[in-house]
Amino acid sequence: MSANRKGKQRFFALSVFFLIWILAIVFRLFSMQVLDYTTYMAKIRAQTHRVEELHSKRGTITDRNGEILAISLQSKSAFISNKDGAHALAVFKKFCALLPISGVQKVAISKRIRRGEKFVWLKRKLTDEEYLKVKPLAADAWTAGTIAFLDEYRRVYPQGQLASHVLGGVGIDEQALGGIETSLDHEIKGRGGRLKVLIDARKRIFQFKYLEQPVPGRDIHLSIAAPLQFFVERELAAVVARYQAAGGAVIVMDSRSGQVLAMASCPGYDPETIWNTPLPVLKNKAISFLYDPGSTFKVVLAASALENRICGRQETFNCHNGVYAVRDRQITDVHPFARLSFDDVFVQSSNIGAAQVGMRLGSDRYFATIGRFGFGRRTGIRLPAEENGILNPPHKWSGVSLAFLSFGYEIAVTPLQMAAAFNVPAAGGFLVRPQILRDGATDVGGERVLSASGSEQLGEIMTAVVSRGTGKKAQVAGLEIAGKTGTAHKIKAGRYAGSYVSSFGGFFPARDPRVTLFVVIDEPQGLYFGGDVAAPAFRAIAEKIMLHLGILPGPPAVSEVRL
Amino acid sequence: MNVRKRSRSALRLAVLAFFIFLVLFIYSSLNLMNVDLGYRQHELLRTEAELRLEIDALRARRAGLLSLERTERIALQELGYQYPAAGQIIKVVEAVRER
Missing domain, CATH: 3.40.710.10 (DD-peptidase/beta-lactamase superfamily)
Known part of the structure; x- marks a missing residue:
């Protein structure tokens, strides 16, 4: 009898424990799903939703027969994410060993790193050869967190100095600095767009929607032969x-x-x-x-x-x-x-x-x-x-x-x-x-x-x-x-x-x-x-x-x- | 009689459960397909963009290789050619030939 009673008491205690446990879970779920819905939804959105800026590519300029005189190519720009000054300087030295930088620039970059600036450009718009030289730095465990690369467009004039005064040129941020690049800038530069994306844990995009469709720059055909x-x-x-x-x-x-x-x-x-x-x-x-x-x-x-x-x-x-x-x-x-x-x-x-x-x-x-x-x-x-x-x-x-x-x-x-x-x-x-x-x-x-x-x-x-x-x-x-x-x-x-x-x-x-x-x-x-x-x-x-x-x-x- | 009723209601429940399961299965499959298509669509777009960039790079390289400046440099410096002197280029007039 006593054993039976004890068993019942144990069963009751266990039931109460499980009930409390289930109630706690239900309450927690209720709290997360209903009471703190906005907070958690914002956290999820921050992790999975992203709006990407889409840069427009400047149009290509050709002569009257379609020969390319100016074209924008994608290139990498190297920068330092400066969390620890001494380490960043050491990484910069390693970068310089791979890719020579002028003395003036070297001094200027070192100064900026020592000043504690968090983001410092090392070299923008690298050529393919330059990028191949410094690319391993982004994979090296010692330098990876400090050095990184961003995609940017680089304006290339494959014919060298040909028709330079007609073409003009662009600055480091692709701003027009003369010639047809300036006079038709509003047509050549196009308009950037915005893309809303959903990403998974591996940062792969599985859903996207254009918030603003990018308009590529118009190609220009000059009368020049x-x-x-x-x-x-x-x-x-x-x-x-x-x-x-x-x-x-x-x-x-x-x-x-x-x-x-x-x-x-x-x-x-x-x-x-x-x-x-x-x-x-x-x-x-x-x-x-x-x-x-x-x-x-x-x-x-x-x-x-x-x-x-x-x-x-x-x-x-x-x-x-x-x-x-x-x-x-x-x-x-x-x-x-x-x-x-x-x-x-x-x-x-x-x-x-x-x-x-x-x-x-x-x-x-x-x-x-x-x-x-x-x-x-x-x-x-x-x-x-x-x-x-x-x-x-x-x-x-x-x-x-x-x-x-x-x-x-x-x-x-x-x-x-x-x-x-x-x-x-x-x-x-x-x-x-x-x-x-x-x-x-x-x-x-x-x-x-x-x-x-x-x-x-x-x-x-x-x-x-x-x-x-x-x-x-x-x-x-x-x-x-x-x-x-x-x-x-x-x-x-x-x-x-x-x-x-x-x-x-x-x-x-x-x-x-x-x-x-x-x-x-x-x-x-x-x-x-x-x-x-x-x-x-x-x-x-x-x-x-x-x-x-x-x-x-x-x-x-x-x-x-x-x- | 009771057994019959019970088995009929059990069957109803089973059918209902099956339909619920089916609906859920189709719903989740479609969602999974949707997500998978999203991955594939983005991957294709990325590939397209990469190919476009590669085409541009190749076009630029081609233009650089065929540039007149480079051609002139190779002709003059590497092959030892010279610009023709006045009178060295002869263009035969077609109209005279026909006569």
Whole structure:
């Protein structure tokens, strides 16, 4: 009996114990699931839910044939997570042994580690070779917690310095620092997104949802032709070196569409190290170099005179044997002439003849033509830092301004403005806006600024400049070229100094223009006339263009063309 | 009679239990499938992104290898070629040939 009772008591005690135990579990579960629901849910979310920032990749920039000029590649950036200064310094030393870092950087990084900064960049945007060298550090037990790598995009320019001024470059954080990278930055950079993910204990993603869809940067196709750009840059650099010039610029345009096939500015730079490049080198001389155009501007004078029919083309002008005074200023010609016909004023590039044509034309009509040819305002090409040029209205002109403006002084232009103006007779009298993107207009458009007959006559005069005038050194066997030379004093500190800007512009084939080309050489030493310095460069580039575009004379008089 | 009733209600319970089990089984299987598909989908997306990056890297490498600067350097320095002098390049005009 007693044993039975004891057994019952034990059973009862055990039951109570289990009941309490079960109640405790139920209460704990209730507390976790109901009372502290939000706290525990937040903890779970923190462990399993994550929002990932998705970085957008900058668009690729290609030339007109799809050759890559700029592309973003994923790369690793190394950093130190600084929990223990002494250990971090030791790890940094090991890193330096594998991947040499400049002395200045070494000191700066060591200082930051000693200061106790928790996150210190070691080297950003490693190349593949560099990453392979230091990758084992992330797996090594001694260094793993201290050194780590982050994914970042690295902008790569596989063609080196090619078209550097057109492309520009980006900074360490992919911020645009010039060229097309800047002007089309809003399209190239795209927009980052956000991804909400659920991760398991092994940190593997098993569910995700885009909170914001990333928009990749748009690919840009330039109008530039890489092979032409290469030859143009080579030729420009050779001329600049030959004449120890301060620099130069060349623009090659498709005469019909205005698409820029090559745009070179010397000196060039490496876009991948744009932040190390001095500011004057970064300047794209083709659009930012302001200069007095000199005799190349006589093309605009001739256009205005022809359009306003101020004289016949055979009418002669008194050239005063090379010296002529307008008020208190003297105008001289390099070669003295007694009288020259209207055509020969331009063919022989007489300043005195041009001044007389200009004075007969009058300031209002001439100013109107200059404005219509696009001077005094940007061409609108989609590149940053394009200059307007300087063009004063007639009411600000002095008594000699009209005469001097007739041969290209008292006005400041950019090489691109000159190229666009030289393209007017090539495009049948239309001012075509230069374009740097391939997918723009493909045929003649723009505003008519010169009649068809005026355009034809101007083309004839410019052809004579090359065949029998100052531009003979631009001649290419078997190719008829229309052009004009220019040599202008350069303004330094507000005064015309003893240095010059030599230029030559033109288009070819003269009767069916396909290409307009403008060459400017800044401060050549020794020879400085446009006909001696810029014209031969024009010829050399024109020969390459002939080969590249397959431009050959119509019915040829010769069986072969030697280039 | 009672035995019959009891066995019928037991059968009902068994059928009910089976359906509950079936519903739970299908529900949990679908959930598992969903999770598995999530893993696979993310893995495929990751692979796609990696392949895209690899393609870009290869395109950049190709562009670098074919760059005119490199070609010129190899031609001039390694192969000893020179730029042709004026008049050395001859382009025969097709129109003359046809005559």
